[in-house]
Amino acid sequence: MKKDSIKKNKGKWIFFGAVMVLYLVLALINLSLAKESFLEFLNLFRKIFPIFVLVLFFMFISGLFFNAKKITRSLGENAGLKGWLISIIGGILSSGPSYIWYPLLSELKKNGMRDAFIVAFFYNRAVKISILPMMIYYFGLSFVIVLTFYMILFSIINGVLMEKFLKFKLK
């Protein structure tokens, strides 16, 4: 178990190292593109950082007030409708890129959160209250209502299917 965790941690650094090498190679081929990309990276990091801090704060709070037993009750196997509602609303209300939410969800999963709810959370990130005016401006109100309905519906379908696929093992 510990070996596995060390291997996973190493993998994260290897991934980061590989991206650095990619930037270095790019700098050798096209310095201005590499420079522009790095400036864009700094710009993105600056934008994302407050959300990342917020996620870490949520993790701290969740560690403080929720134990595995409580999480299992709200988001575990027997959570039922409550679990779906929490993950759907959580997905809609969450901001920033999806990868920012990986640590929190991974922590909740370790404590018993259902895979189906993680899928539903990610899928509902497509529904954003803040961009509703923009969606209505480009596509109209009926489009937004229909699309939102299908997105929420498919987040549940995908969640249920995910668990079926994960349970399925080749004999």
Next chain:
Amino acid sequence: MTLLRVKESFIKTLKSFKQILPMILGVIMLVALFITAVPKSFYNIIFTGNKIIDPLLGATLGSIAIGQPITSYIIGGELLNHGVSLIAVIAFILAWVSVGTIQLPAESMIFGKKFAIIRNFMSFISALIIAILTTLTLSFL
């Protein structure tokens, strides 16, 4: 709530932060590279007007592309204004926000390879199905 519990939770959060930092930085660097290398006008050129190929192309491009959801709606709206079909635009937007090819390695490391591949594959297929269903539903309204 005891002080010990606060300390424990704080240390746990710090540990998670340390573990996740290289992965987050790597993904943001890849995203930045993609945003810089691929101009927004690229999407306008690529669609052909074919009713079958365009939605598939939309979902594929959306899967590779990355950025804030709002960007996908702006590009989608502009594509629609330039005559690209609604099905293709919806498939593009949905794949953009739900499929993450660039962050797939990171997602695999956190949730497992099987989970990440199945989730992204299902999101890709769902983008196409929802695009068809939404267009059909709107035609009845």
